[in-house]
Amino acid sequence: MKKILCLTTAIVLASSLCACGGGAATTTTKAAAATTKAAAATTAAATTKAAAATTAAATTKAAAGATTKAAAGATTKAAASTGTASGDMVMYSTMTENDLNVMLDCLKKKFPKLNIEVVNGTAGELTARIGAEKDNPQGDMMWGGLADADGTKYTDLFEHWLSDYESQQQEQYKSPNGFYSMDHLSTVALCVNTNLEKELGLDIKGYAELTNEKLKGKILLADPTSSSSAWNNVSNIMSVYGNDSDASWKYIESLLKNGLVIAASSSACFKSVESGEYVVGLTYEDGIAALLKSGAKNIKLVYPAEGTSASAFGTSVIKGAKNAANAKAVINYIMSPEGQKDFGEANGTIRMTTAQTINSKYLPATNSIKWVKRDTKWLTDNRQKVVDHWTQLYTSTKK
Amino acid sequence: MVRTHKKIDLWTTVSFCLLALFILFLIYPLFGILRQAVIGSDGKLTGQQFVKFFSKQYYLDTIVNSFAVSIAVTVVTLLLGVPFSYFYSFYRLKGAKFLFIISVLCCMSAPFIGAYSWILLLGRNGIVTQVIEGVFKIKVGNIYGFRGILLVQALKLYPLVFIYMNGAFKNIDSTLMEASENMGCTGMRRFWKVVLQLSMPTALAASLIVFMRAFADFGTPLLIGEGYRTFPVEIYNQYLGETGQDHNFAAAISVIAVIVTAVVFLLQKWATGKYNFSMNALHPIEKKKPKGIAGFFIYLYCYLLIFIAFMPQIYIVYLSFRNCDQAIFKPGFSLGSYKLAMNKLLVRSIKNTMLLGGLSLAIIILVAILIAYLVVRRNNRLNNAIDTISMLPYIMPGSVIGIALIIAFGRKPLALTGTITIMVISLVIRRMPYTIRSATATLMQIPISIEEAAISLGASKIKTFFKVTVPMMTNGIVSGAILSFVSIITEMSSGIILYNNKTITLTMSAYVAIGRGNYGLACAFSAILTVLTTIILMAYLFISKNEDIRM
Numbered sequence: 001m002k003k004i005l006c007l008t009t010a011i012v013l014a015s016s017l018c019a020c021g022g023g024a025a026t027t028t029t030k031a032a033a034a035t036t037k038a039a040a041a042t043t044a045a046a047t048t049k050a051a052a053a054t055t056a057a058a059t060t061k062a063a064a065g066a067t068t069k070a071a072a073g074a075t076t077k078a079a080a081s082t083g084t085a086s087g088d089m090v091m092y093s094t095m096t097e098n099d100l101n102v103m104l105d106c107l108k109k110k111f112p113k114l115n116i117e118v119v120n121g122t123a124g125e126l127t128a129r130i131g132a133e134k135d136n137p138q139g140d141m142m143w144g145g146l147a148d149a150d151g152t153k154y155t156d157l158f159e160h161w162l163s164d165y166e167s168q169q170q171e172q173y174k175s176p177n178g179f180y181s182m183d184h185l186s187t188v189a190l191c192v193n194t195n196l197e198k199e200l201g202l203d204i205k206g207y208a209e210l211t212n213e214k215l216k217g218k219i220l221l222a223d224p225t226s227s228s229s230a231w232n233n234v235s236n237i238m239s240v241y242g243n244d245s246d247a248s249w250k251y252i253e254s255l256l257k258n259g260l261v262i263a264a265s266s267s268a269c270f271k272s273v274e275s276g277e278y279v280v281g282l283t284y285e286d287g288i289a290a291l292l293k294s295g296a297k298n299i300k301l302v303y304p305a306e307g308t309s310a311s312a313f314g315t316s317v318i319k320g321a322k323n324a325a326n327a328k329a330v331i332n333y334i335m336s337p338e339g340q341k342d343f344g345e346a347n348g349t350i351r352m353t354t355a356q357t358i359n360s361k362y363l364p365a366t367n368s369i370k371w372v373k374r375d376t377k378w379l380t381d382n383r384q385k386v387v388d389h390w391t392q393l394y395t396s397t398k399k
Numbered sequence: 400m401v402r403t404h405k406k407i408d409l410w411t412t413v414s415f416c417l418l419a420l421f422i423l424f425l426i427y428p429l430f431g432i433l434r435q436a437v438i439g440s441d442g443k444l445t446g447q448q449f450v451k452f453f454s455k456q457y458y459l460d461t462i463v464n465s466f467a468v469s470i471a472v473t474v475v476t477l478l479l480g481v482p483f484s485y486f487y488s489f490y491r492l493k494g495a496k497f498l499f500i501i502s503v504l505c506c507m508s509a510p511f512i513g514a515y516s517w518i519l520l521l522g523r524n525g526i527v528t529q530v531i532e533g534v535f536k537i538k539v540g541n542i543y544g545f546r547g548i549l550l551v552q553a554l555k556l557y558p559l560v561f562i563y564m565n566g567a568f569k570n571i572d573s574t575l576m577e578a579s580e581n582m583g584c585t586g587m588r589r590f591w592k593v594v595l596q597l598s599m600p601t602a603l604a605a606s607l608i609v610f611m612r613a614f615a616d617f618g619t620p621l622l623i624g625e626g627y628r629t630f631p632v633e634i635y636n637q638y639l640g641e642t643g644q645d646h647n648f649a650a651a652i653s654v655i656a657v658i659v660t661a662v663v664f665l666l667q668k669w670a671t672g673k674y675n676f677s678m679n680a681l682h683p684i685e686k687k688k689p690k691g692i693a694g695f696f697i698y699l700y701c702y703l704l705i706f707i708a709f710m711p712q713i714y715i716v717y718l719s720f721r722n723c724d725q726a727i728f729k730p731g732f733s734l735g736s737y738k739l740a741m742n743k744l745l746v747r748s749i750k751n752t753m754l755l756g757g758l759s760l761a762i763i764i765l766v767a768i769l770i771a772y773l774v775v776r777r778n779n780r781l782n783n784a785i786d787t788i789s790m791l792p793y794i795m796p797g798s799v800i801g802i803a804l805i806i807a808f809g810r811k812p813l814a815l816t817g818t819i820t821i822m823v824i825s826l827v828i829r830r831m832p833y834t835i836r837s838a839t840a841t842l843m844q845i846p847i848s849i850e851e852a853a854i855s856l857g858a859s860k861i862k863t864f865f866k867v868t869v870p871m872m873t874n875g876i877v878s879g880a881i882l883s884f885v886s887i888i889t890e891m892s893s894g895i896i897l898y899n900n901k902t903i904t905l906t907m908s909a910y911v912a913i914g915r916g917n918y919g920l921a922c923a924f925s926a927i928l929t930v931l932t933t934i935i936l937m938a939y940l941f942i943s944k945n946e947d948i949r950m
Binding site for chain 1: 455456457518519522523524621622624636639640724725727729757758761765798801802805810814816865895896898900911914915916
């Protein structure tokens with residue numbers, strides 16, 4: 001009995017040492033900075049008192065984390081006003097490897113003293129997480145996944161602040177709700193597997209070809225009830241054939257009758273097409289262009305001949321963020337003409353919201369595409385109606 | 400024999416302590432989420448969400464589908480796992496340790512990566528599909544839909560049955576086998592009438608675990624369901640969908656899931672209650688050598704089964720060595736993915752995986768032993784309630800548990816978000832059931848007369864428990880503990896919500912890599928996790944050889 005108690009205590013103590021091991025290195029350097037700030041000291045005292053209730057390992061981590069963040073926050077407030085950011089910042093992002101690598105490179109050049117940590121997830125996961133963490137925010141900003149079609153759905157999670165460049169934004173890309181700064185676009189596009197397309201003897205140029213019997217069960221779309229890229233695609237269909245018109249619903253029904261497959265995620269819509277599981281994916285240009293950038297040889301990027309449109313996506317500061325000043329500095333850079341050009345050209349697969357002409361290496365020029373106008377306001381207001389109609393149609397055609 | 404003691408003794412205190420812990424770490428977080436199910440937008444009680452669920456075919460389909468798949472998977476895993484376990488326990492197979500390790504590794508593939516690998520192998524454009532259609536000219540269906548989910552889940556979950564049944568078979572007394580042979584009952588008949596009946600409590604426990612696991616799995620149906628919509632996917636979408644979030648509706652669906660769990664669990668308890676016996680493994684089974692044609696088929700069955708089940712993981716290891724540029728695999732081999740992994744917190748991931756795994760497992764084993772004792776020896780309403788409560792988190796999607804924990808522990812005085820503690824809590828409450836079920840099933844078979852003998856010889860209750868009862872339960876505890884451990888280190892769905900770069904584990908690193916579209920990196924992390932688990936399992940096998948319990 002005693003032996004077991006000793007063993008368990010030893011294991012727990014050893015584990016808590018392990019837990020402290022990683023944090024110790026980072027906290028020692030910041031501890032010095034913390035002691036010199038009076039304001040930081042009082043908040044640190046409060047947090048350590050509160051955290052005393054938890055286990056030893058957690059206490060040192062939580063208190064250390066709070067102290068460093070408070071210290072960093074105080075230093076960066078001063079720093080932001082001079083245009084540089086330093087210290088820590090946590091970015092919640094939905095963006096993929098390609099986009100994140102390029103953005104982090106740009107930010108490293110602009111803010112060499114800033115240490116950015118990225119937490120990944122889908123838009124749904126991240127917003128749910130931010131909402132759950134609202135009493136103790138762990139993140140500072142969110143980049144990607146915040147769509148213009150969101151309306152006011154998530155505005156209580158973010159700070160009511162827009163970048164310094166909001167007044168210079170083009171009219172259609174101004175903030176839809178006063179919280180999101182819209183920095184990039186996601187244009188609806190089709191990902192087509194050229195090998196399979198050749199085998200079937202087709203030439204897919206747009207929506208009309210998708211009702212061809214040969215493509216039965218070979219077209220992929222994410223779930224419009226839960227994925228923003230799928231909603232983007234449905235919005236485009238509505239924009240082409242008319243919002244909530246008979247023509248739109250007739251087209252959607254014909255797609256469903258042609259065995260439209262609902263994908264697990266937005267990325268499956270281009271990734272699974274590339275791996276040959278499907279022939280066409282209704283998706284967005286960045287996903288397809290990123291694959292082309294990585295060297296994919298068997299797919300092509302097709303904008304629907306009937307017309308395409310884009311959702312604007314944005315970035316925002318999380319409410320109550322510990323490093324809000326750093327986050328604001330970063331967002332100001334992303335929204336600035338300099339930042340837009342740096343990122344847009346280094347990346348080459350995303351269209352930006354800036355009015356400047358940017359050479360995107362992997363995207364066709366803006367004026368070579370047929371654009372249709374999208375009534376984002378109507379779509380946002382009537383989203384539930386459209387989704388309900390969709391689920392009803394989906395269930396009835398699946399019988 | 401069940402005794403009820405009216406006076407407050409040590410075990411009553413343990414009961415209340417456990418209840419208090421469960422209330423704090425389990426009921427309080429879940430309650431916060433679940434009560435949204437009955438609160439309408441105006442703040443008043445309403446059953447509107449439930450009406451919405453049951454009135455629309457779109458949603459009812461999900462429950463029907465989930466049940467169909469789970470029942471099918473349970474049956475198939477029993478069909479696969481029980482013979483496999485029988486051969487492993489009753490025959491001296493060459494390479495038995497290898498079989499054991501590979502089986503355990505099969506059930507530990509993290510959901511997204513495993514399914515992704517299956518698609519690469521058996522999808523429409525899959526490698527195996529192309530080989531079979533090209534060489535054998537047989538038209539193989541593809542892996543999507545109901546068939547695919549059944550195949551993937553059955554191959555992933557049969558090790559659960561295998562491991563549980565091993566524990567049970569080890570406890571069978573060979574004198575019983577000889578006695579039945581004396582009476583003319585041998586071979587298959589003996590298997591059905593004697594062996595299986597003796598191990599029925601464990602078989603039922605295994606079925607419950609498999610059923611729940613299949614029911615609650617959302618990674619597999621999400622990726623290869625292709626329109627076959629199941630329950631947990633719906634919960635996930637309603638909580639975490641990008642555009643269609645409705646937390647009240649999601650809470651309602653979660654409540655339904657909890658009720659389903661409770662009902663199935665009570666059914667299982669009732670069925671197990673009919674097998675009230677105990678036995679002593681004074682003479683454990685002596686393994687025979689497999690001979691002749693029968694022997695050949697035994698070897699063929701065992702090795703073929705593990706080969707098919709392990710194929711996706713082999714493929715992942717292969718892919719981890721290929722050249723990869725984010726989402727595109729290029730020809731040629733290199734260590735590029737591993738070098739990238741080193742830059743992406745590999746060492747920290749490994750450290751965290753071990754730390755979280757070890758700590759959670761220690762807590763789980765302790766709690767499971769206590770609960771098993773309370774449920775079997777002190778059978779009363781309170782202890783049964785504790786037992787049922789412990790099963791609840793098992794069925795809820797991990798992401799929901801993650802959200803519930805953040806909301807419950809987001810504020811002072813218990814501000815635990817972003818710490819290792821909250822991850823440990825999440826792992827413990829989600830993975831306890833494996834060990835609890837196996838410990839309970841084992842304890843049921845141990846006669847109380849042995850404990851009474853120890854007490855009458857002067858040992859205190861605590862000493863009896865730790866020096867007599869627990870060692871006798873070891874086989875059962877260990878089998879459940881292995882499963883708990885393996886599922887802990889592949890924990891992902893609650894990690895999605897709770898992780899940050901300080902608490903990231905190997906599985907989370909792989910998930911992040913997939914989310915970011917970096918498939919080679921994900922394969923590298925998975926491969927490393929496989930190697931790590933293999934090392935741990937080999938260590939366990941090595942140690943347990945020296946600590947055989949002999950009565």
